[in-house]
Ligand SMILES: O=C(O)c1cccc(C(=O)CC[C@H]2O[C@@H](n3cnc4c(=O)[nH]cnc43)[C@H](O)[C@@H]2O)c1
């Protein structure tokens with residue numbers, strides 16, 4: 053990229069680029085508009101609604117502080133109607149960014165433990181999923197994640213909700229593990245991932261976000277990860293990078309998130325370049341966009357700068373997400389073709 057005009061063109065290209073997102077959290081996607089709507093329903097909440105105060109509230113000192121704030125937003129989602137509103141409005145925000153397909157990470161344990169009926173919860177997300185596809189053209193799929201710090205009781209509840217025929221929602225495709233990593237060893241969750249995988253779900257734990265490459269190895273060996281959430285510290289282990297590249301195990305990279313939670317000091321120190329150099333399948337994601345003052349389009353712009361990408365490079369990055377997604381083969385072909393057609397048309401003289 054050589055001058056400001058090029059940068060502007062690239063932003064416009066990104067804005068219209070059809071995209072898939074693989075690492076984005078349900079509650080973490082609540083925009084100030086959604087937070088205000090929820091807070092109006094529950095005025096006793098400690099979450100501010102004024103956008104300026106909210107931006108301050110969403111400034112984190114470290115990962116633990118981020119989780120504390122995250123859980124205060126979880127507390128705003130108290131009824132099945134709140135769940136439906138959140139899910140439907142998140143899809144609307146995705147559609148505005150030309151997101152065609154998203155695997156949304158949901159933590160059902162946090163909602164059922166706070167008293168939302170499990171069947172009503174599933175009905176709310178499914179109802180929103182169908183409406184989002186029909187009205188916004190966004191295909192949503194679910195990843196249910198264990199909040200690791202909440203322990204094995206949370207793991208048991210999450211795997212039950214993900215595998216019991218009576219409860220399991222139609223849009224569920226994968227099983228994850230989130231929350232803090234420090235003091236929460238991955239191997240203890242092996243039996244729960246084994247059950248989820250046996251029920252046909254794919255494995256997508258967070259690993260190597262705030263701990264070292266050994267956590268990523270644990271996620272691969274014990275949790276049989278199909279993709280890795282973040283995987284940032286993989287850059288410190290060349291053998292691990294080679295393994296990820298050889299087995300086409302994608303990293304769900306979320307650059308701005310890593311800065312906001314202070315997992316990485318600055319964007320220029322982000323290891324995304326090392327991942328690409330090692331041949332790892334890199335996907336670009338927004339994680340908890342409003343909380344980190346970002347959105348998926350901005351993450352693509354960040355990636356373009358860090359990787360020095362032009363339009364074709366950005367289209368290739370968007371296609372990485374399609375390849376690493378859990379879409380069916382026909383859906384993957386369709387979306388990859390849509391990306392190619394968009395790029396070709398944009399670049400035509
Ligand atoms: O809900 C509870 O009762 C509860 C009790 C103890 C601990 C927890 C959690 O740790 C919830 C964590 C929550 O954070 C989500 N999340 C969002 N972004 C990220 C991320 O970048 N890295 C890890 N976790 C993240 C995660 O999905 C959990 O829902 C909850």
Ligand SMILES: [Zn+2]
Nearest residue numbers: 077258281339
């Ligand atoms: Zn995450």
